[in-house]
Amino acid sequence: MKKIIFSLVVSFIILSDSTAEDVIKALPGSLPIPPVISSRQIELEMREGRLELPFGTSETLGFNGDYLGPTIRIQKGDKADITVVNNLNEPTTVHWHGLHVPAEYDGGPHQIIKVGETWSPEITIRQNAATLWYHPHLMGKTAEHVYRGLAGMFIIDDEYSDSLDIPRDYGVNDIPLILQDRDIDDNGSFSYKPTRPDIMHGYIGNATLINGAYEPVLNLNRGSYRFRILNGSNSSIYRISFSDTHSFTVIASDGGFLPETVITDRLIISPGERYEILTDFSVETEIKVILEIYGSQPHEAMSISVSNDEGVFFPHPKRLVYNHPDYESGELKQRTFNMETRGMGLFTINGRQMDMDVMNFSLKQDSEEIWTVKNIGMGMMNIPHSFHVHDTQFTVLSFNGAPPPPLYRGPKDTILLMAGDEAVIGVSFRDYTGMYMYHCHLLEHEDAGMMGQFMIE
Numbered sequence: 204m205k206k207i208i209f210s211l212v213v214s215f216i217i218l219s220d221s222t223a224e225d226v227i228k229a230l231p232g233s234l235p236i237p238p239v240i241s242s243r244q245i246e247l248e249m250r251e252g253r254l255e256l257p258f259g260t261s262e263t264l265g266f267n268g269d270y271l272g273p274t275i276r277i278q279k280g281d282k283a284d285i286t287v288v289n290n291l292n293e294p295t296t297v298h299w300h301g302l303h304v305p306a307e308y309d310g311g312p313h314q315i316i317k318v319g320e321t322w323s324p325e326i327t328i329r330q331n332a333a334t335l336w337y338h339p340h341l342m343g344k345t346a347e348h349v350y351r352g353l354a355g356m357f358i359i360d361d362e363y364s365d366s367l368d369i370p371r372d373y374g375v376n377d378i379p380l381i382l383q384d385r386d387i388d389d390n391g392s393f394s395y396k397p398t399r400p401d402i403m404h405g406y407i408g409n410a411t412l413i414n415g416a417y418e419p420v421l422n423l424n425r426g427s428y429r430f431r432i433l434n435g436s437n438s439s440i441y442r443i444s445f446s447d448t449h450s451f452t453v454i455a456s457d458g459g460f461l462p463e464t465v466i467t468d469r470l471i472i473s474p475g476e477r478y479e480i481l482t483d484f485s486v487e488t489e490i491k492v493i494l495e496i497y498g499s500q501p502h503e504a505m506s507i508s509v510s511n512d513e514g515v516f517f518p519h520p521k522r523l524v525y526n527h528p529d530y531e532s533g534e535l536k537q538r539t540f541n542m543e544t545r546g547m548g549l550f551t552i553n554g555r556q557m558d559m560d561v562m563n564f565s566l567k568q569d570s571e572e573i574w575t576v577k578n579i580g581m582g583m584m585n586i587p588h589s590f591h592v593h594d595t596q597f598t599v600l601s602f603n604g605a606p607p608p609p610l611y612r613g614p615k616d617t618i619l620l621m622a623g624d625e626a627v628i629g630v631s632f633r634d635y636t637g638m639y640m641y642h643c644h645l646l647e648h649e650d651a652g653m654m655g656q657f658m659i660e
């Protein structure tokens with residue numbers, strides 16, 4: 204059904220113009236670049252908005268605008284004074300995904316911002332350079348609020364990242380790409396109305412959006428570019444690549460730089476995950492960004508038009524610094540997290556669903572632990588899960604019994620587990636006490652209860 208609508212929409216666009224050439228020139232707009240807030244005073248207003256797409260206009264939600272939110276960019280060591288005003292007509296929360304943050308400012312399901320109220324977290328940045336993001340986290344409503352548009356990037360710089368000879372000019376050669384998809388209905392707009400199978404398999408759209416635009420065009424000069432890629436979708440696992448198997452260098456994962464960068468021509472990125480890549484465009488050309496939603500057909504989601512004008516080229520680093528706690532020695536506390544699909548819309552971790560009144564476990568402040576996270580499959584159905592833990596970045600120690608693949612050797616806060624997969628991760632909890640969440644980042648699963656909470660004491 205969804206695929207049929209997609210083909211109809213595309214056919215409609217092509218038929219409604221006189222020639223194919225006109226369509227290419229007339230329809231797609233430029234890639235929107237979210238505005239950046241680089242002040243330590245960060246003011247966010249959640250409001251209702253409208254997003255115009257080639258198919259029609261949708262009612263949306265946004266931070267300081269109609270859809271998505273500004274990119275927050277801040278230096279390690281600085282204190283962010285944030286105000287979040289809720290001018291929606293319903294309560295929500297704002298969670299800083301990947302941020303090491305005091306529990307009361309984590310923005311999880313307990314830190315509700317009521318309608319008309321202002322929440323004022325003060326957060327000192329105590330972690331290394333990384334591409335993080337922020338989004339609502341209200342119990343049972345996270346998926347809908349993110350789907351309608353509430354999400355933004357959160358970039359941390361530090362002395363080390365500033366010292367590297369890599370692109371860092373935001374919007375010029377350091378470009379955010381927020382990948383999403385939306386299910387466009389017969390009226391050409393999108394709304395959030397998941398069916399039971401949608402909750403099971405995730406609410407997968409029929410149109411991809413990048414930074415809130417459908418098939419945008421990015422005009423660049425020749426040169427080296429850094430893309431910060433966020434999977435901001437509800438439940439879609441993307442494979443992203445360039446046309447002509449154009450290759451790139453992956454320099455960072457969720458929480459910062461990889462110890463050894465990875466040259467590849469494709470990436471699998473699951474909901475909530477981020478990667479930073481470097482790539483060179485050395486001749487005048489037109490390159491497509493191809494997005495393939497797991498289980499669907501590849502789609503040319505964006506065009507990059509490279510002019511003949513000379514830009515700036517950078518060498519691609521081979522090794523970068525990633526320091527993490529030593530998880531290999533000593534007797535560390537071990538825990539197991541079994542992510543299980545028990546039936547249509549019934550998702551559990553260790554046999555339990557999220558209960559706001561239940562503390563699932565507690566651990567000690569300034570401790571390290573070893574967690575084994577498994578996706579227990581359900582018969583022949585391969586339902587993926589994406590395990591996310593708040594407040595910290597973890598280190599993957601093994602994946603399916605083998606050393607972690609190269610892309611999993613940097614700091615991570617979210618990890619994709621297909622049915623049967625098992626990851627062993629080293630997790631550390633520094634500085635703060637209080638309650639945090641762990642959950643599946645397929646947002647339909649999270650809202651259906653695939654979440655738990657722990658107390659750092």
Ligand SMILES: [Cu+2]
Binds near residue numbers: 587589645648649
């Ligand atoms: Cu899941």
